[in-house]
Amino acid sequence: xxxxxxxxxxxxxxxxxxxxxxxxxxxxxxxxxxxxxxxxxxxxxxxxxxxxxxxxxxxxxxxxxxxxxxxxxxxxxxxxxxxxxxxxxxxxxxxxxxxxxxxxxxxxxxxxxxxxxxxxxxxxxxxxxxxxxxxxxxxxxxxxxxxxxxxxxxxxxxxxxxxxxxxxxxxxxxxxxxxxxxxxxxxxxxxxxxxxxxxxxxxxxxxxxxxxxxxxxxxxxxxxxxxxxxxxxxxxxxxxxxxxxxxxxxxxxxxxxxxxxxxxxxxxxxxxxxxxxxxxxxxxxxxxxxxxxxxxxxxxxxxxxxxxxxxxxxxxxxxxxxxxxxxxxxxxxxxxxxxxxxxxxxxxxxxxxxxxxxxxxxxxxx
Amino acid sequence: xxxxxxxxxxxxxxxxxxxxxxxxxxxxxxxxxxxxxxxxxxxxxxxxxxxxxxxxxxxxxxxxxxxxxxxxxxxxxxxxxxxxxxxxxxxxxxxxxxxxxxxxxxxxxxxxxxxxxxxxxxxxxxxxxxxxxxxxxxxxxxxxxxxxxxxxxxxxxxxxxxxxxxxxxxxxxxxxxxxxxxxxxxxxxxxxxxxxxxxxxxxxxxxxxxxxxxxxxxxxxxxxxxxxxxxxxxxxxxxxxxxxxxxxxxxxxxxxxxxxxxxxxxxxxxxxxxxxxxxxxxxxxxxxxxxxxxxxxx
Numbered sequence: 001x002x003x004x005x006x007x008x009x010x011x012x013x014x015x016x017x018x019x020x021x022x023x024x025x026x027x028x029x030x031x032x033x034x035x036x037x038x039x040x041x042x043x044x045x046x047x048x049x050x051x052x053x054x055x056x057x058x059x060x061x062x063x064x065x066x067x068x069x070x071x072x073x074x075x076x077x078x079x080x081x082x083x084x085x086x087x088x089x090x091x092x093x094x095x096x097x098x099x100x101x102x103x104x105x106x107x108x109x110x111x112x113x114x115x116x117x118x119x120x121x122x123x124x125x126x127x128x129x130x131x132x133x134x135x136x137x138x139x140x141x142x143x144x145x146x147x148x149x150x151x152x153x154x155x156x157x158x159x160x161x162x163x164x165x166x167x168x169x170x171x172x173x174x175x176x177x178x179x180x181x182x183x184x185x186x187x188x189x190x191x192x193x194x195x196x197x198x199x200x201x202x203x204x205x206x207x208x209x210x211x212x213x214x215x216x217x218x219x220x221x222x223x224x225x226x227x228x229x230x231x232x233x234x235x236x237x238x239x240x241x242x243x244x245x246x247x248x249x250x251x252x253x254x255x256x257x258x259x260x261x262x263x264x265x266x267x268x269x270x271x272x273x274x275x276x277x278x279x280x281x282x283x284x285x286x287x288x289x290x291x292x293x294x295x296x297x298x299x300x301x302x303x304x305x306x307x308x309x310x311x312x313x314x315x316x317x318x319x320x321x322x323x324x325x326x327x328x329x330x331x332x333x334x335x336x337x338x339x340x341x342x343x344x345x346x347x348x349x350x351x352x353x354x355x356x357x358x359x360x361x362x363x364x365x366x
Numbered sequence: 367x368x369x370x371x372x373x374x375x376x377x378x379x380x381x382x383x384x385x386x387x388x389x390x391x392x393x394x395x396x397x398x399x400x401x402x403x404x405x406x407x408x409x410x411x412x413x414x415x416x417x418x419x420x421x422x423x424x425x426x427x428x429x430x431x432x433x434x435x436x437x438x439x440x441x442x443x444x445x446x447x448x449x450x451x452x453x454x455x456x457x458x459x460x461x462x463x464x465x466x467x468x469x470x471x472x473x474x475x476x477x478x479x480x481x482x483x484x485x486x487x488x489x490x491x492x493x494x495x496x497x498x499x500x501x502x503x504x505x506x507x508x509x510x511x512x513x514x515x516x517x518x519x520x521x522x523x524x525x526x527x528x529x530x531x532x533x534x535x536x537x538x539x540x541x542x543x544x545x546x547x548x549x550x551x552x553x554x555x556x557x558x559x560x561x562x563x564x565x566x567x568x569x570x571x572x573x574x575x576x577x578x579x580x581x582x583x584x585x586x587x588x589x590x591x592x593x594x595x596x597x598x599x600x601x602x603x604x605x606x607x608x609x610x611x612x613x614x615x616x617x618x619x620x621x622x623x624x625x626x627x628x629x630x631x632x633x634x635x636x637x638x639x640x641x642x643x644x645x646x647x648x649x650x651x652x653x654x655x656x657x658x659x660x661x662x663x664x
Contacts, residue, residue, distance in 0.1 A: 053557050074563040086554035090576040099572075100562035147562075 002064030002077075002154035002187055003029045004050060009059030011045050011211075019045045021211040022059065027189060032181050034190045036198035037208035037234070044159055046208070047191045051157050052076050064154050079148035080157040083164060085140045087132040087147075093119075094128040097146045111150075118149040121183060122176070138169045145177070149184060156181075158190040162197065174200055195235050199223070207231045224354075229283060229363040232356055238288050238320060238331045240356070245284035247277040247357065256284055256357070259326035260305075267301040267352050274357055277366055285356035285365075288320065291332035294349040301352040307332075308345045321348070412636070419443050419632035426628050443629035444637070447620070452607055453634060456615030459525050460594060460638070463611055466529045467593040468586055471536040475585060478537070479544030480570050484556060494545055501538035508534065509602050516603055523605050531603070532593050540585035547581030548574060583649055591642055612638040 004027040011020040020042040027033045035043040048054040050061055052073035061068055068076050079100075087096050094115055101111045119125045122142040132140055141161060148156055161177070162170045178201055181188055192198055198205045199219040207214045207222065207230070215222060215231045226232035232240045246257045247266075254266040254274055264284075266274055294304050307330075313320040314336060321332045321340055332348050340346055357366045413434075418426060420439045431437065447453045481487075482494045512531055513522070521527030551574065559569045575582065600614045607619050616634035620627045 051557075051561060053560070073557075073560045074565075078561060080558065080561050082554040082558060084552060084554055086552065086558040088555065088558075088573055088577070090579075099559075103563040103568060147558075151562075 003027055004155055005062040007060045010057045012057040018211055023213050029187055030185045032188045032203045034198040034202035035206045035208055036192055036195055041208040042211040043191045043208045047157055047159055047189055051078055051080050077154045078157055079151045079153040081144045081148050081161045083160040085144040087140055087143055089132055093130050093143050096143055097150050100151050114150040118146040122146050137165050138173060141173055156186050156188040160192055227365055229358045232285050236287055240285045240287050241330045243284045243328055245282050247274055247280055247282055249278045262305050264303045264352055274366060281360050283358040283360055285358055286350055288331045288333040290351040290354040291348055293334050293338050294347060302349045303352060304347055304349045306345050307348055309340055309342055312340050312342055415632040415636055419629055419636055421629055423629055443633040447630050447634045452619055455608055456610055456612045460611040463525050463528050464590055464593045467532040468589045471533050471540050471589040472586060474537050475540035475544050478541045479548050480574060483545045483548035497538050498542045505535055505598055509598055513602060522603055523609055525609050527603050528600055531599050536589040536592050540589055543585045544581055547578045551577055587649055594642055
């Protein structure tokens with residue numbers, strides 16, 4: 001068990017292409033941290049630098065207080081689960097899990113005890129004699145996790161471990177991973193491009209983009225209080241709606257002007273916060289669930305307007321309504337019992353208590 | 367184009383294409399005919415050898431009847447060569463040379479391929495290409511300079527000279543096969559092994575060699591065939607019968623003055639050809655798997 005510190009770490013490839021641009025991250029003991037971001041954001045590179053599979057161009061990585069920059073992967077006391085499982089195809093499940101311990105010359109009885117224990121946690125006790133090719137994707141993933149668990153390392157590293165599984169199995173394995181972490185409590189760094197995985201698994205989520213960390217925080221904080229437009233748009237599904245807008249001081253109160261002449265009054269408790277943006281072009285952001293039928297919202301700070309839906313997507317527990325506003329596709333989330341038809345105008349309300357205003361230039365949430 | 371002609375055009379094309387079963391039958395017939403033709407061409411010489419090896423010298427010399435048939439089969443040619451101490455010597459030489467060459471080749475090419483495929487170092491790419499290019503130099507071009515080298519080492523007319531020289535033919539190709547095979551092993555496998563605590567040598571011995579076994583078998587068969595069937599080098603480098611391998615021993619020593627012991631030569635050649643045939647028959651699948659590895663990836 002150990003904490004992981006990433007200090008001013010830079011990874012540059014040939015031609016001075018920077019994959020990671022000087023990131024700082026402190027991961028506490030027992031913590032489950034998920035690095036999330038789009039392809040090429042540097043999340044996998046960061047994980048591989050922690051593992052020692054990539055050299056660090058500059059900066060410092062410490063595991064359990066020891067700087068590991070020059071320590072080879074095998075001496076970092078970490079275990080890693082790969083996207084394609086990376087099981088040794090010629091070895092049985094038992095041998096796969098025991099391999100790391102055999103190399104470290106553990107006594108046979110201790111190896112057997114640990115492998116059986118891990119197999120019990122992962123429910124693969126009946127598979128120990130099988131070869132990887134005789135296993136399903138989910139079973140292989142369990143074996144890969146078992147191989148990590150038996151080592152009882154300081155840190156678990158997961159590199160998109162669920163990407164090769166089908167949707168149903170992915171949800172199931174996600175729960176498994178969370179359960180395993182709750183059992184073994186090993187510090188975990190998990191990389192994924194799937195924000196749902198990030199939200200559901202993490203104690204803290206690290207959102208990365210273009211080699212920098214956009215925001216670090218608990219899932220709920222990222223969801224409700226994103227600091228940048230990127231985080232606001234990346235976290236949450238369906239994604240947050242963005243409209244070009246303008247903040248104005250009108251008749252003593254602050255208000256936001258949207259396309260189609262929609263005027264939204266800024267709630268009183270946010271007036272001070274947005275005062276500085278008065279007279280400026282901004283981006284107005286609101287999540288689909290805060291754009292819904294008026295009956296679903298409290299009367300305070302809502303703004304009702306009429307839209308013409310273009311596409312209706314019934315999801316079962318909710319219905320998504322898509323409409324266009326000045327070239328931007330907007331998604332609203334309504335009650336499945338509310339009648340809605342494409343082309344028939346309907347009333348929607350914006351819950352302004354959950355609106356976000358974003359600075360057009362810096363991309364920061366005001 | 368009007369709508370009606372556009373609709374008619376595809377119909378016309380499909381009509382011309384004919385039915386699937388008809389096409390398949392046609393393809394099968396073509397395949398069978400060409401395969402039978404190829405088989406006859408390739409099997410005729412060994413069959414003729416086999417027929418001749420079963421004939422006595424009188425029947426071989428006889429001009430009567432078809433030479434493709436045996437009238438009076440005998441195994442005397444086989445017993446003559448199998449109990450001929452000279453033939454036994456050739457056989458032993460061939461076996462010693464082949465075992466040494468295959469072992470030497472595999473050790474060198476596995477180590478070289480592992481380094482070239484996995485340990486990125488300055489010039490590794492150029493080196494890998496260079497290794498393959500050396501294979502493209504024909505051995506008929508190399509035997510004169512190699513004669514100088516082997517002579518300088520005092521290894522002319524010795525099976526050890528051949529053991530030294532054959533790997534120049536086998537190592538480049540085997541290394542190339544192995545690079546392809548190692549390259550097809552996912553990179554995550556070595557990373558997992560590195561994290562599990564393996565050193566480079568442990569990774570090679572415990573992960574790469576077992577996983578790449580089909581490739582290793584393919585390379586071994588290749589080295590075996592080259593070494594067993596080599597003709598140019600032993601012809602050039604070996605002069606006395608006691609150092610000769612089968613390939614040149616059979617054709618050079620079973621001739622008495624101007625008399626060719628055709629029956630024995632054919633029997634000897636067939637016995638010499640037997641080991642590669644047996645090995646190919648049993649390991650063919652591995653051989654194909656090994657040669658095609660890496661063909662579909664990267």
